[in-house]
Amino acid sequence: MNIAVPKIQPLSQILPEEPLLMMGAGPVPIPQAVANANGIVINHLGETMGTIVQQMKSMAGYIFQTQSPWIVGVAGPGSAAMEMAVANLVWENTRVLSICNGFFSSRLAQMAERSGGEVKQLTVAEGNSVEAELIRQQVEEYRPRVITIVQGETSNTTYNHELAAIGAIAKEYNCYLIVDAVCTLSTMPLKMDEWHIDAVITGGQKGLSSIPGVSLVAFSEKAWQRINSRESQIPQWTLDAKLASNFWHKNSYHYTAPVSGLLALYEAMRLICDETLPKRFRRHLTCSKALQSAIEALGLELYIDQPNRLNSVVGIKLPQGLEAKTVCEHISKNYRVEIAGSFGPPIVRIGQMGEQCREHNLFRTIHALGSTFKDLGVNVDIPRGMAELENVLQREKM
Numbered sequence: 001m002n003i004a005v006p007k008i009q010p011l012s013q014i015l016p017e018e019p020l021l022m023m024g025a026g027p028v029p030i031p032q033a034v035a036n037a038n039g040i041v042i043n044h045l046g047e048t049m050g051t052i053v054q055q056m057k058s059m060a061g062y063i064f065q066t067q068s069p070w071i072v073g074v075a076g077p078g079s080a081a082m083e084m085a086v087a088n089l090v091w092e093n094t095r096v097l098s099i100c101n102g103f104f105s106s107r108l109a110q111m112a113e114r115s116g117g118e119v120k121q122l123t124v125a126e127g128n129s130v131e132a133e134l135i136r137q138q139v140e141e142y143r144p145r146v147i148t149i150v151q152g153e154t155s156n157t158t159y160n161h162e163l164a165a166i167g168a169i170a171k172e173y174n175c176y177l178i179v180d181a182v183c184t185l186s187t188m189p190l191k192m193d194e195w196h197i198d199a200v201i202t203g204g205q206k207g208l209s210s211i212p213g214v215s216l217v218a219f220s221e222k223a224w225q226r227i228n229s230r231e232s233q234i235p236q237w238t239l240d241a242k243l244a245s246n247f248w249h250k251n252s253y254h255y256t257a258p259v260s261g262l263l264a265l266y267e268a269m270r271l272i273c274d275e276t277l278p279k280r281f282r283r284h285l286t287c288s289k290a291l292q293s294a295i296e297a298l299g300l301e302l303y304i305d306q307p308n309r310l311n312s313v314v315g316i317k318l319p320q321g322l323e324a325k326t327v328c329e330h331i332s333k334n335y336r337v338e339i340a341g342s343f344g345p346p347i348v349r350i351g352q353m354g355e356q357c358r359e360h361n362l363f364r365t366i367h368a369l370g371s372t373f374k375d376l377g378v379n380v381d382i383p384r385g386m387a388e389l390e391n392v393l394q395r396e397k398m
């Protein structure tokens with residue numbers, strides 16, 4: 001029996017004529033330089049790639065704020081970077097304390113369990129961030145070797161703002177601190193060395209404003225020693241950090257690197273270095289604050305209160321009876337703006353990562369959001385929301 005050729009439409013018939021504005025929780029819009037780089041294929045080993053990898057590591061050192069040379073990449077989503085960090089540092093019977101604020105931080109706990117760790121989950125009540133002193137108590141009691149935590153919990157838009165103090169505790173008790181910064185890296189301060197973090201995880205498609213599918217992990221010198229001295233081999237061959245360092249430190253073969261994606265990430269990081277971190281943090285803060293004020297001025301409510309509110313992704317409470325899916329579909333179809341629903345809480349989410357933090361994108365988004373709620377029968381004040389956006393942006397410029 002022959003399998004017939006399927007009838008396939010060209011992409012142009014499937015994709016919208018005009019690209020949608022990606023204001024959800026990732027992937028985010030990419031700069032043109034990133035898109036151009038993503039269209040190039042080069043030799044994954046030669047001298048050119050060697051130079052590119054070298055410079056990527058120095059840019060990553062700046063962005064992660066670390067002097068550790070142990071920066072490696074992975075061909076895979078943010079989750080692959082999470083697993084790379086966890087599976088290299090956690091094995092049979094490693095005691096792990098996993099701080100669970102929501103969906104992504106719980107994924108770290110699951111990964112630690114699958115790696116053979118004895119995992120104790122510290123579940124933080126919805127809407128709260130974890131307090132450093134609570135972690136100290138837990139560490140005293142449980143004596144973990146590894147602690148996992150997320151800086152920004154994208155799923156419910158909470159922010160763990162005591163990371164610096166948590167890092168100091170991890171150091172005091174000689175624990176290895178693994179931080180998921182997929183959402184937050186380069187949108188807000190994270191100082192890997194100063195805060196004593198042993199592994200920082202990031203992905204391409206969020207804070208860094210690159211494409212999905214190529215991710216980075218930075219290990220501290222202390223973490224690298226643990227990896228080097230472990231007796232059992234990590235079961236996942238592709239995620240083995242020591243093998244990955246063949247490519248990232250010796251210009252030799254581990255697996256064929258995702259060359260186009262690396263070039264895209266190179267350009268994304270170059271743009272971050274051009275902008276500089278302080279200016280980039282300020283742009284993110286200003287845009288996110290303006291967005292939050294404008295949402296409230298529309299007459300809507302934000303999901304998380306200060307100081308636990310994440311700025312990189314903003315959660316908006318849904319008025320009674322309205323479903324996230326209805327709102328997301330309406331705003332996409334009628335206003336060509338994509339926003340995100342959620343994994344659980346009754347909210348919709350708007351991202352403020354990388355290219356999403358541009359004034360023109362904010363105006364279009366607030367207008368689209370206000371109009372969508374109005375269309376769906378919610379009483380919102382669109383002129384007031386638009387004016388508030390302009391007011392906050394003006395004020396911040398003075």
Ligand SMILES: *Cc1c(COP(=O)(O)O)cnc(C)c1O
Pocket residue numbers: 026077078079080082104150152153154155180181182183203206212213
């Ligand atoms: C998106 C996200 C991830 C997972 O990234 P994928 O690329 O979807 O695997 C992990 N952690 C956080 C905090 C995220 O926002």
